[in-house]
Amino acid sequence: MANKVEVKDLLEAGVHFGHMTRKWDPNMAPYIYMERNGIHIINLYKTAAKIEEANEALKKIAASGRKVLFVATKKQAKDIVAEKAAAANMPYITERWPGGMLTNFVTIRKAVKKMASIDRMKKDGTFNTLSKKERLQVDRLRAKLEKNLGSIADMSRLPAALFVVDIKAEHIAVKEAQKLNIPVFAMVDTNSDPRQVEYVIPANDDASKSIDKILSLVTGAIIEGLSERGSEKDGDAVVTEDAVEEVVATAAPAVEVEEAKTTSEE
16 A cells, blocks of 8 residues: 555654643543643554544545545645645635535535636626726635635535544534534544544644645545546446445444554653
8 A cells, every 4th residue: 555654654743742631632532642741642553543444435435536525724734735635636625614615515516606607707708898897896706716615616516525634623614514424534633522523533633744744644545546446447347436335324443453552752
């Protein structure tokens, strides 16, 4: 597997650093290795197992042709998520989460179609027939739509899954996904409740190096799935949506892993 998860790499990226112990969520206890200087240390052996579990599911979704919507609006994650998701040809939201993005998807699609309509106006010359003031208003509207929704312009239907960085910061997105039974993959830090998502990746969701490392691994799996889809198409053996439903309908059971003897001396 091209994106084999190495605990050493996770350690070097600082994935193991959790929040201060007084800010912890008790439900994260199974993923915490120890406490050091008032900070919880995440068990990277469990993180590695969870990443591999998530990657297998993400590969199947990508191989089926369905989309995974990446969500991260916090400053240190925005650029990383935009870059990695775009490289994997997946939609992403890095500006403010538009309320009803999932639960009122029809309205969101209308806004996206408005962008396409404006683009057609510019191509067929209609735009030039407008007054200067009207052109300015249309341009501003187009820029606003592009900023908020440009990254999901090609998402013609609801995504098969969400990948979220920091479920506390993106709680609205998580709740919308829950209402529609859309599975959520997420980086979950020690201050969050892992019960809110189907595929938990216990990890430091504040440091850019940690976010970059996790995103590289999961988008690597998606790219691998897309590659398999291409080769399977050539052989008339495309993964069906029934196979994906099996992935998204039930969260895989927790993977049993041995306890870490130690991480590494800081």
